[in-house]
Amino acid sequence: MSEALKTIVCGDVSEVEKRLMGCPQVDIPIEHHFAPGIYAREAFIPAGALVVGHAHKEEGLNIVLSGSALVSINGKLTEVSAPFILKSPAGSRKIAYVLTDMRWVNIHPNATNETDPAALEAAHIEKSPAFLDYELANLAQLTPNHAQALTS
Numbered sequence: 001m002s003e004a005l006k007t008i009v010c011g012d013v014s015e016v017e018k019r020l021m022g023c024p025q026v027d028i029p030i031e032h033h034f035a036p037g038i039y040a041r042e043a044f045i046p047a048g049a050l051v052v053g054h055a056h057k058e059e060g061l062n063i064v065l066s067g068s069a070l071v072s073i074n075g076k077l078t079e080v081s082a083p084f085i086l087k088s089p090a091g092s093r094k095i096a097y098v099l100t101d102m103r104w105v106n107i108h109p110n111a112t113n114e115t116d117p118a119a120l121e122a123a124h125i126e127k128s129p130a131f132l133d134y135e136l137a138n139l140a141q142l143t144p145n146h147a148q149a150l151t152s
Contacts, residue, residue, distance in 0.1 A: 016095055017052045017130055026051075032117050039110035039120050045069075045102045053094040054125040060107055062086040067102025071095070091126075 026049045033040040045051060068081040072095045108124045
């Protein structure tokens with residue numbers, strides 16, 4: 001990885017997020033999995049993608065099922081390769097440069113056994129003000145995965 005890319009991945013999350021909003025966006029398909037009291041959100045992220053995660057409202061687990069990435073959590077760069085489990089503190093945000101196609105799962109508590117993805121997203125993630133502005137400004141151009149979450 002180039003030093004310039006390392007600087008970006010380890011940069012201020014809000015600044016990196018703002019810069020990425022001006023770039024072409026990658027479609028990241030999401031699969032939703034449910035078990036009593038548990039919600040798992042599985043993302044497929046293609047190699048070469050640079051992604052910024054939302055803050056999660058509670059501590060949770062992230063599981064890398066396949067693939068590898070360089071991930072910065074609070075400015076600390078770590079290379080993760082499947083299989084890998086990471087405990088994320090509440091409020092933390094991650095930046096990842098995906099080295100090989102990756103399947104990443106976030107595990108959330110689901111005491112009410114809710115199955116509506118939009119309701120679960122609202123309950124578990126905290127979108128940044130910059131991302132909310134981006135969503136509103138680009139509603140017509142968002143991929144079906146993003147648009148569905150906004151309109152349901």
